[in-house]
Amino acid sequence: MDESKITERGRRTRQRIIEATGEQILASGIGGTTLDDVRAATLTSKSQLFHYFPGGKAELVREVAGWEGKQLFEAQEPFIHDLGSWESWEQWRSGLVHYYISRGRWACPIGSLATQAAMTDPDLERVIADSMRAWRELLAEGVRRMRTAGLVDDSADPVTVATVILAAIQGGLVLSQPERAAWPLEAALDSALAPLHAASRPQGAPAA
Template sequence: MAATLTTRGRETRQRIIEATGQQILAGGIGGTTLDGVRAATLTSKSQLFHYFPGGKTELVREVAAWEGQQLLDAQLPWLDDLSTWESWHAWRDALVDYYLRLGRWACPIGSLAWEAAATDPALAGFVADAMRLWRGKLADGIRRMSEAGHLEAGVDADRMAAAILAAVQGGLMLSQPERSSWPLEAALDSLLDVLRSRTLPEHVDAERSVSSLKQDAP
């Protein structure tokens, strides 16, 4: 659909997707209605179904695709090159900044996962694929660290990547009532400390220097 639209049509369609994403983040899928989306975007019912013939189901899936890409893009370029401790620190900061910019302590993809698991198997599958892609990129980074000799042998990259993602989602859940990033940062830093504990002896001093510079930064 998007490829055949005019520039104005693509802009309108994207505006609808983004407005729907905001409503889902605030009230969940169940609390999001097409009438609410129409009011927020000043679009008619015919416009809405022109861009999304499948109605709310199609719209929510488009939101999931867009949110998933936004999340990955916010972690670039570091997510694609987690081969040094410096890049891991930069990735961590970029991820925290992304959630700060959202203005709400919730992960759009994580929030969709909770509801989709019970209401829309197809959407749940899509969200699971998005999470696997994210987890896979983290696991690739851990493998690069091992291959480069920064980590000792035997680190289970897939399990560690899953634990890091669990820390992100759990940290966000605790950050919501606090209205602060510190629970998210604490969860992330704790998992990265676990990863750093597997640093090979010859790289320990270099990693301590990086950590010291980070702690001393304003």
């Protein structure tokens, strides 16, 4: 719908519905989330729900994915747009780990929705795949900046390193969940950042 036509109060209601749906999905998965649950949690009527989300559940779930993705990216600011020094990588890493710890749930909103969406909703899958690629590209851009700054040599392929780091985040979370602890995520992240460190060279050393 045309967002410019929504009042401030309407915007808040709409956001409240998105957040309640996000909670429901985290608790029961996309398949276990019904519009009735969402209505009960937000005390909204059927017609209100369809006023804000004419596309029904599918549209609502896509909005949740967009909103969760936004929060995830914000948690990585401002470092995700820098990553041009070791300090920046270190701060990015610690902000991200802190974000997952503070959520109280060892699950990546993007990663866990990706798994669920793959077979059920091609539109949603596309939205999530785009987020994942945008995320990868930001990390790859950081690796390129490290190269330009002469901090790593050319053996670190930006897209491969970025893919390995993202995989470490997603897989680390899968293993952190049953342990209720950050160490699997941190071990995976450290290992994924190792190729970058291995390709590092003393600042100021001449390019090969």
